[in-house]
Amino acid sequence: MRVRVLGTAAGGGFPQWNCSCSNCLRVRQGVFSGTPRTQAQLAFSCDPDRWTLVNASPDLRFQIEATPELWPRDGRRSPISGVILTGGEVDQTLGLLLLREFHSFQIHSTAAIRRILTEDNSLFGVLARFAGQVDWRDIPLEGEFFTAGARVEALPLSGSYPGFVNQSRAAALDPAEADIGLLLGGTLAFLPGVGCVPDALLERLRSCDILLFDGTFWSDGEPARIPGLGRTARQIGHLPISGASGSLERLASLTGVRKMYIHINNTNPILDESSEEYEKVRDSGWEVAQDGMEIEL
Numbered sequence: 001m002r003v004r005v006l007g008t009a010a011g012g013g014f015p016q017w018n019c020s021c022s023n024c025l026r027v028r029q030g031v032f033s034g035t036p037r038t039q040a041q042l043a044f045s046c047d048p049d050r051w052t053l054v055n056a057s058p059d060l061r062f063q064i065e066a067t068p069e070l071w072p073r074d075g076r077r078s079p080i081s082g083v084i085l086t087g088g089e090v091d092q093t094l095g096l097l098l099l100r101e102f103h104s105f106q107i108h109s110t111a112a113i114r115r116i117l118t119e120d121n122s123l124f125g126v127l128a129r130f131a132g133q134v135d136w137r138d139i140p141l142e143g144e145f146f147t148a149g150a151r152v153e154a155l156p157l158s159g160s161y162p163g164f165v166n167q168s169r170a171a172a173l174d175p176a177e178a179d180i181g182l183l184l185g186g187t188l189a190f191l192p193g194v195g196c197v198p199d200a201l202l203e204r205l206r207s208c209d210i211l212l213f214d215g216t217f218w219s220d221g222e223p224a225r226i227p228g229l230g231r232t233a234r235q236i237g238h239l240p241i242s243g244a245s246g247s248l249e250r251l252a253s254l255t256g257v258r259k260m261y262i263h264i265n266n267t268n269p270i271l272d273e274s275s276e277e278y279e280k281v282r283d284s285g286w287e288v289a290q291d292g293m294e295i296e297l
C-alpha cells in the first residue's frame, strides 16, 4: 500500500488567513524555519488506478494538483474512487463539495456522519445530482471494511459531534460514531484528533509500524490564548504534546513504532524547526509529518 500525506496542518492551515501569531507572521515574511502547510489530508492506494482519500480537506483541489498520482486520465477519469471520513468537521468534509463534477465515488463514514451530511445539510445535495453519483457506505465500528482493495479498521475514540450539529440531533446520535481513528492495512494508525489515549488504544497501537498522531497543540493552555476559543486543548478533544500525560509521555512506550505528528495547529511551536519544542519532539523519537510525504506499507 502507498500512502501520500497531502496535508499536515490543523483546521485553518498554516498560515491561517485571519491569524498573525508569531508563526503565521514569520512564515508570511519568509523568515521562518519551517514550511507553510495545507490542512490534514491523506490518500492511499493498493493499485495505481484507484486511490482512496482520508477525509476531504478544504485544500483538496490544491492537494490533488500537487500529487500527479491523483491527476485525471483519459478525459475526465479520476483515479479517486473513494473517501473515508473520520468525522464531520468542516476541515474533514468541505472538500467533498469540490468533488461534485459528475464523478462517481464511494464515501465511507459512520452512519451518524452520513445522516448529518445528507439529511441536515442541503448543500451536500450537490453529491446526489444523478443516480449513483455517490455510494455512501456505513463504517462498522467493530471489524474491518475494504475500499479499493485495501483493508481498513475503525479505531474507536471518544470525540464529540461538530459544533454546527444542533444539540437535539447530536443527543439522538450514538456518541461512538462522532469521531474515529483509522488503521490502514493493519499497520498504519491515523489519529489526528484524540482527547485521551485509553489503555486499550495504547495496546492496539503497539502492533502498528506507523502512527500519525494528533499534533494539534504543544501545550494544554495553547488554545485558551486563541481569541474566541478560550478552552484547553483537552477540552476541545486534542491531547497536547507536552506536559504530564501529554502525548510525548503517554506514547513514550511505543518504541518500535515510527511516530509522526500530524494535524498541527499554526500556533504550535513545533512548526518552527529552530525551536526548543521541535528539538524536544525529535529527541523523543518523533517526526513532524510534512506535506507531500510518501509512506510505503
Ligand SMILES: [Zn+2]
Pocket (backbone or CB within 6 Å): 015, 016, 019, 020, 021, 022, 023, 024, 025, 266, 267
Ligand atoms: Zn497563526
